[in-house]
Amino acid sequence: MDERIDKIILSALEEDIPSIDITTDNLLTDEISEGYFIAKEDGILSGVSVMKRVFELVDDTVYIKILNGDGAAVEVGDVIAIISGKSKSILKGERVSLNIMQRMSGIATKTKSFVSEIENDITKILDTRKTTPNMRILEKKAVVDGGGINHRYSLSDQVLIKDNHIKAAKTITNAVKIIKEKVDANVKIEVEVETYDQFLEALSTECDIIMLDNMDLELTKRCVNTNSGRKKLEASGNMTIDRIKAVSETLVDFISVGALTHSVNSLDISLKFNK
Incomplete structure (x- = not known):
């Protein structure tokens, strides 16, 4: 991953967790969870690889299996990726990873709508x-x-x-x-x-x-x-x-x-x- 992208991710994580995650760190210890990223509307994906990098920087033991990657067209209900690992690590990376992937996918979707007119x-x-x-x-x-x-x-x-x-x-x-x-x-x-x-x-x-x-x-x-x-x-x-x-x-x-x-x-x- 480009060092400039790592810098953006680390800055975003610091903004979101300047000291501790006061909820997660006081509620959880070593619990393990599995979940999935799901599309709630039709569109074109972007930022999936960046989402994965967010969790690598939070906790490199978190496992992510990508089912629909950057540039893929998805419909409502499609699973983008499966994630598993320490619950508190997933929760700490959740908002930053979603913010980036949602915005990038919005841009990719809008771009595709313009490209499709030509x-x-x-x-x-x-x-x-x-x-x-x-x-x-x-x-x-x-x-x-x-x-x-x-x-x-x-x-x-x-x-x-x-x-x-x-x-x-x-x-x-x-x-x-x-x-x-x-x-x-x-x-x-x-x-x-x-x-x-x-x-x-x-x-x-x-x-x-x-x-x-x-x-x-x-x-x-x-x-x-x-x-x-x-x-x-x-x-x-x-x-x-x-x-x-x-x-x-x-x-x-x-x-x-x-x-x-x-x-x-x-x-x-x-x-x-x-x-």
């Missing part, structure tokens, strides 16, 4: 940096489990020249020229444009990707036709589930959807002990 082999769904602070690695993994693709992970990964960058550099052409001279050749350069004139200017530069920001369908189609495959095109801005099919039919290469991570409902999952 009926061509060209357009791909991208996530954004609109993630929960310090949870990005988990939320972006969830997008992949739902069939989406990760955009840049951080500001260090890829150049994205946005409206305020352009204003500061005076023109798109100047901004791309300055950046191109300073970054490694393998670093992709993306430019955000809002008008057709800006699109034409970006098209004439050495950028790799052009983001069509908040453009209507007609203007998006015009840009795609003018582009003729020269640059990769990304549509962005107010991408709701109701719009996604129509936007994908313009045959842009990517559609970025902030809602995958910034406004998502967790998937309902429970941990139940056997009687």
